[in-house]
Amino acid sequence: MSDSKKEAYRPKIHTGSVLDDVTVHSKTLDDIGVEILPVHAGGTIHAKRIAGKFRTFKWLVASIWIILFVGPYLRWNGNQAILWDLTNRQFHIFGLTILPQDIWMLAMILLFFALLLAASTAIAGRVWCGYFCFHTVWVDVFTWLEEKFEGKPGKRIKLDAEPMSWQKVKIKLPKHLAWLFIAFMTGFSFVAYFVDSFQLWARLVNFELGYYEGMTIAVLAGLTYLTAGFMREQVCMGFCPYSRIQGAMTDTETVMPTYDRDRGEPRGRAKRPKPGEETPELGDCIDCRMCVDVCPTGVDIRLGQQFGCITCGLCIDACDEIMEKISKPKGLIRYAAINEFAGKELPPIWRRPRVLVYTSIMTFAAAAMIWGLATMSPIEVTVLKERAPLFVQMSDGSVQNKYTVKIVNKSESVMHAQVTVTGHNDLIFIADRVADVEPGNVGSVGLLVRIPRNKLTLESTPIEIMVTDLNNPQIVDRYTSVFHGPKR
Ligand code: SF4
Ligand code: SF4
Incomplete structure (x- = not known):
């Protein structure tokens, strides 16, 4: 950048007074109420x-x-x-x-x-x-x-x-x-x-x-x-x-507060022409620096889109107000994409690959969240089956399997959790207790299931372990497990 341009773009410290001999497109800055x-x-x-x-x-x-x-x-x-x-x-x-x-x-x-x-x-x-x-x-x-x-x-x-x-x-x-x-x-x-x-x-x-x-x-x-x-x-x-x-x-299709350089430049406050002098041809920017004065990060947006710009749009408000006062169209600074200034048409949002990828993942996350919330139960049951030994042959001729039932209480009240088992007509079960589970806590119930050996037709019989909150019988959860017996 040449020295003269650097000088033109260097942030200026104004003292607050506006030069009397300065006019802005035929109005003084005072006329339009601008205090720099x-x-x-x-x-x-x-x-x-x-x-x-x-x-x-x-x-x-x-x-x-x-x-x-x-x-x-x-x-x-x-x-x-x-x-x-x-x-x-x-x-x-x-x-x-x-x-x-x-x-x-x-x-x-x-x-x-x-x-x-x-x-x-x-x-x-x-x-x-x-x-x-x-x-x-x-x-x-x-x-x-x-x-x-x-x-x-x-x-x-x-x-x-x-x-x-x-x-x-x-x-x-x-x-x-x-x-x-x-x-x-x-x-x-x-x-x-x-x-x-x-x-x-x-x-x-x-x-x-x-x-x-x-x-x-x-x-x-x-x-x-x-x-x-x-x-x-x-x-x-x-x-x-x-x-x-x-x-x-971001890319060249991202809209951000942008200064319309073609319209605004050459910027400046036109001086009152001396007799015989021609009025210089100026752009719409009157170099009032209102856009800089209102910027919370001190950016001069007229120098182009910058790292410090937080896209707050306050410079747009400021410039629009000035444009209104000098009877020019608003939008010298406006939300616009680089491609717009390059004369290219912006595609609709849903046809931009970057936006599509982001929104697809968002939709997946939102769907997973909604599904999780919709299917969330106040009770969650898991069953651990004892594997050593896998089963025990009892002296009365039945086969016994041992389980531990874990009950998570996600509700806001104490759960009085009762365990029952189904899955075989001749099955009997012994749960060691009806567990009182505090809200947010995990309760544990020991469970023995027996089936007479002569009634067992499969080496591995599916069974369903059901836990019901006796304080609120609508709260039920089921867990499918297996009952193991000797090889047939
Ligand atoms: S507020 Fe508008 S007219 Fe004033 S300096 Fe900024 S761009 Fe130029
Ligand atoms: S959009 Fe906000 S941060 Fe960016 S230049 Fe304008 S006023 Fe400053």
């Missing part, structure tokens, strides 16, 4: 906030995260609706208990969301980062609070540059207290998904928090305060692994 602000000051980006459809969409999506804070207090049949009970290795979700043997379902959920991320990236770039990511949302809330307590970006930059004073502390302290409160609530709410949330509050107010609880809350709160309050876009650029790999999921 420095967004970078000593490394901190103080992005301007403006209204717009993408800003509204961002807030709507961000509100989903409220679920993190209310989730631990939801109740279901008197119990915490969502609870990761690590001690008992169980996951409870709205009355459903997922035990370690059902962990494949959680793997399917993770696979589904990983592929959803990949598919959304292939379609619309870092759309996760721009709207849904908890870090983006927390930074958005933190900077919103910053603006409420410390004022607009220009004021904040001046305040940051001032030497430390009591006055400065007085202005900044409420913001930090608000940040710390949100950071604490983030850490606390996270831990409240792993223990009873109300008991956790009780332990907190009585200073009886456990070591691991306290440490986890403190570490998460500290990380939230540090990353959302201070590191902000640096997390997206330097620490987040997704930002590193997302490039591999």
